[in-house]
Amino acid sequence: MKQLNNFCKNLKKNFIPKIQDTKSPVRFWSEKDVLDGKTVDAYVIIFRTKGCSWALKSGCTMCGYFNDSAWKNVSDNDMLTQFDRVMQRYSGEKIVKIFTSGSFLDDREITPKVRDKILSNLSEKTNKISVESRPEYVKDEKLSKIHDIVQSKTFEVGIGLETSNDFLREHAINKGFTFNEYKKAAALLKKYKFKLKTYVLIKPPFITEKQAIEDCVNTVKDIKSYTDIISFNPTNVQRRTLVEYLWRRDQYRPPWLWSIVEILKQSKTKTDALVKCDVAGGGSRRGAHNCPKCDRKVLDSITKFSLCQDVKAFEGLDCTCKQNWLDQLDIENLTFGSIVDFSGINK
Numbered sequence: 283m284k285q286l287n288n289f290c291k292n293l294k295k296n297f298i299p300k301i302q303d304t305k306s307p308v309r310f311w312s313e314k315d316v317l318d319g320k321t322v323d324a325y326v327i328i329f330r331t332k333g334c335s336w337a338l339k340s341g342c343t344m345c346g347y348f349n350d351s352a353w354k355n356v357s358d359n360d361m362l363t364q365f366d367r368v369m370q371r372y373s374g375e376k377i378v379k380i381f382t383s384g385s386f387l388d389d390r391e392i393t394p395k396v397r398d399k400i401l402s403n404l405s406e407k408t409n410k411i412s413v414e415s416r417p418e419y420v421k422d423e424k425l426s427k428i429h430d431i432v433q434s435k436t437f438e439v440g441i442g443l444e445t446s447n448d449f450l451r452e453h454a455i456n457k458g459f460t461f462n463e464y465k466k467a468a469a470l471l472k473k474y475k476f477k478l479k480t481y482v483l484i485k486p487p488f489i490t491e492k493q494a495i496e497d498c499v500n501t502v503k504d505i506k507s508y509t510d511i512i513s514f515n516p517t518n519v520q521r522r523t524l525v526e527y528l529w530r531r532d533q534y535r536p537p538w539l540w541s542i543v544e545i546l547k548q549s550k551t552k553t554d555a556l557v558k559c560d561v562a563g564g565g566s567r568r569g570a571h572n573c574p575k576c577d578r579k580v581l582d583s584i585t586k587f588s589l590c591q592d593v594k595a596f597e598g599l600d601c602t603c604k605q606n607w608l609d610q611l612d613i614e615n616l617t618f619g620s621i622v623d624f625s626g627i628n629k
């Protein structure tokens with residue numbers, strides 16, 4: 283949709299990156315993840331690159347990761363300097379997860395020379411390498427070369443499908459690709475025995491809380507035969523996005539944590555894939571939240587479920603705000619989804 287496309291583009295019209303040092307990564311840290319059914323340590327790296335090619339052209343309605351991008355070309359030497367710096371803190375974690383705020387397989391963002399050097403280095407050190415890419419960069423020739431480099435090590439590509447509903451992806455998310463393109467990328471990854479992690483967005487703008495739950499569950503049904511991992515991403519309010527534009531006008535509320543719990547419980551009964559959820563900004567007004575009384579407890583249960591894959595992690599969860607959530611599911615169609623947030627958290 284051209285109007286939505288232009289709106290997302292115009293939000294970045296006067297954007298100037300705060301950090302210009304292209305020799306420094308955005309962030310890196312260690313966290314827990316699952317590998318072969320066991321909880322292990324994972325090393326997470328966010329490189330500072332030129333930025334997502336789609337964000338530079340227009341961008342998704344909820345994505346503000348361009349705020350951490352250089353917004354200019356980053357030399358191969360600077361990219362490798364970033365890599366050297368983060369590897370000084372590497373402690374033998376069995377999984378290394380690479381994020382670029384865009385696509386690791388996009389040659390305009392990460393050149394083949396840099397990509398090959400990073401993968402060659404990591405394949406000698408870790409058991410699993412996880413990267414992200416839009417489906418248009420998942421090409422046969424590129425995957426063949428990566429296969430030669432990583433050999434027997436587990437290689438995973440995460441694709442932000444967001445939803446299996448093409449209408450929602452175009453008119454609410456402005457993603458710029460179709461479900462069929464995702465399926466073609468999935469088939470190529472399977473050809474080389476690479477893993478696929480599919481990101482599913484919880485509550486894009488312009489739909490109700492109840493519709494968001496239904497869309498996530500329907501998406502799980504549609505992708506279960508294509509993906510190895512389903513990673514739910516609840517929408518959080520990021521700077522210079524259409525979501526923030528709506529949120530500041532009380533026309534958008536990030537999802538309830540109760541909705542996330544419901545989605546995870548239902549999804550686990552419909553797929554054998556690993557189902558997980560990373561709640562960025564959870565418990566804040568800009569992130570998924572219930573109320574201050576129960577946010578921490580519910581967030582901890584979501585983290586626990588993501589590691590153990592047992593819905594018993596949600597047993598015993600309750601709060602007076604749960605009735606408010608249920609009431610919203612009942613009445614929000616009458617208010618077109620614009621319900622005032624009475625969570626008690628200040629903006």
